[in-house]
Amino acid sequence: MRAFLVICFFSVAATVLTSCSEQDLEYKRAYTNGSLVYQQHCQNCHGNDGEGLSALIPPLTDSIYYKKNSAQLACLIKNGSSGLMIVGDKAYTDKMPPSGLAPIEISQVLTYIRNSFGNKHGIVSVDEVNKDLEGCN
Amino acid sequence: MKNLIYTCFAVLILAACSSNESAKNALPIYGNREPVTKTVNGKTVTDTIYQTIPKFSFIDQYGDSITNKSLDGNIYVADFFFTSCPNICPVMHRNMLKVYNTFNKVGDFKIVSYTIDPKHDSVNVLKQYAEKLGVKDKNWLFLQGKKDETYKLAKGYMVQARENVHDGFFILVDKQKRIRGSYLGTDPAQVDKMIEDIKTLQAEPQQHIAQ
Numbered sequence: 001m002r003a004f005l006v007i008c009f010f011s012v013a014a015t016v017l018t019s020c021s022e023q024d025l026e027y028k029r030a031y032t033n034g035s036l037v038y039q040q041h042c043q044n045c046h047g048n049d050g051e052g053l054s055a056l057i058p059p060l061t062d063s064i065y066y067k068k069n070s071a072q073l074a075c076l077i078k079n080g081s082s083g084l085m086i087v088g089d090k091a092y093t094d095k096m097p098p099s100g101l102a103p104i105e106i107s108q109v110l111t112y113i114r115n116s117f118g119n120k121h122g123i124v125s126v127d128e129v130n131k132d133l134e135g136c137n
Numbered sequence: 138m139k140n141l142i143y144t145c146f147a148v149l150i151l152a153a154c155s156s157n158e159s160a161k162n163a164l165p166i167y168g169n170r171e172p173v174t175k176t177v178n179g180k181t182v183t184d185t186i187y188q189t190i191p192k193f194s195f196i197d198q199y200g201d202s203i204t205n206k207s208l209d210g211n212i213y214v215a216d217f218f219f220t221s222c223p224n225i226c227p228v229m230h231r232n233m234l235k236v237y238n239t240f241n242k243v244g245d246f247k248i249v250s251y252t253i254d255p256k257h258d259s260v261n262v263l264k265q266y267a268e269k270l271g272v273k274d275k276n277w278l279f280l281q282g283k284k285d286e287t288y289k290l291a292k293g294y295m296v297q298a299r300e301n302v303h304d305g306f307f308i309l310v311d312k313q314k315r316i317r318g319s320y321l322g323t324d325p326a327q328v329d330k331m332i333e334d335i336k337t338l339q340a341e342p343q344q345h346i347a348q
Binding site for chain 2: 044053054056095
């Protein structure tokens with residue numbers, strides 16, 4: 001009985017530990033790939049540090065904006081945007097072009113920007129992105 | 138006495154070094170040049186005519202006419218862009234904004250951005266763009282003119298511009314309208330170098346102003 005308990009305890013501990021590090025690994029991979037996607041597709045406009053450009057391009061530092069618009073971010077990155085957008089009290093009206101990115105890349109770049117420039121959100125999974133993309137208009 | 142000689146040498150060496158230094162720092166003059174001989178006071182002298190920026194007449198973001206003459210007496214930096222350019226222009230103008238902010242208060246310095254897409258970039262579009270960028274004075278001019286003239290003028294600045302295509306160079310022009318430097322506007326390190334070169338140019342002794 002005692003032996004069983006010990007084995008049970010260790011196997012539970014082992015699963016918890018490995019699943020934790022698996023999640024960790026997944027996050028790290030998404031973040032690293034996301035930083036490459038960012039450099040290639042977004043950095044010219046939004047800047048090395050997500051600082052944006054004056055009143056032409058919004059910064060990517062507003063965690064509150066992300067929280068409020070969480071479900072719309074995947075569509076925004078896929079299809080781009082134009083028209084009035086309020087980010088951190090400031091109005092932006094210029095055009096962001098469609099990115100042409102696949103859902104996996106969108107999840108990576110979202111994981112990157114939502115955990116950089118002072119933001120801390122955790123992973124944005126492909127499943128989440130796929131679900132959000134269904135709601136694009 | 139000995140001391141005096143040593144000091145004398147030291148001063149000489151320093152002086153020699155510093156004059157070397159300034160010769161090394163002098164900016165090159167780009168473009169074609171041709172020697173001309175003329176007679177001054179009965180003597181034959183040879184002078185060098187350097188390539189200068191050709192004449193132009195464009196409209197700025199306030200709707201005012203701007204010609205090559207309007208820039209007389211200024212050191213200036215020129216680039217070619219268009220407001221709806223999604224790839225390199227935001228980077229160029231993020232870097233140019235640093236140049237603008239560095240020299241905005243000193244006078245005798247301007248920035249001139251020519252649009253290669255005058256059809257879309259009307260005076261009003263350029264004004265909005267300038268304002269959103271944070272430019273509210275005439276020290277950074279956004280100019281539009283006829284397409285062909287813009288493309289032709291680009292050649293005068295020794296850069297490429299045609300339908301929807303332009304390279305990302307910043308061209309440094311001195312008060313005599315000669316090209317003194319060319320920098321990749323997308324590279325912050327080259328733009329920092331340009332800022333240093335502008336200071337060098339500002340410190341250059343005034344020569345006669347051509348044209």
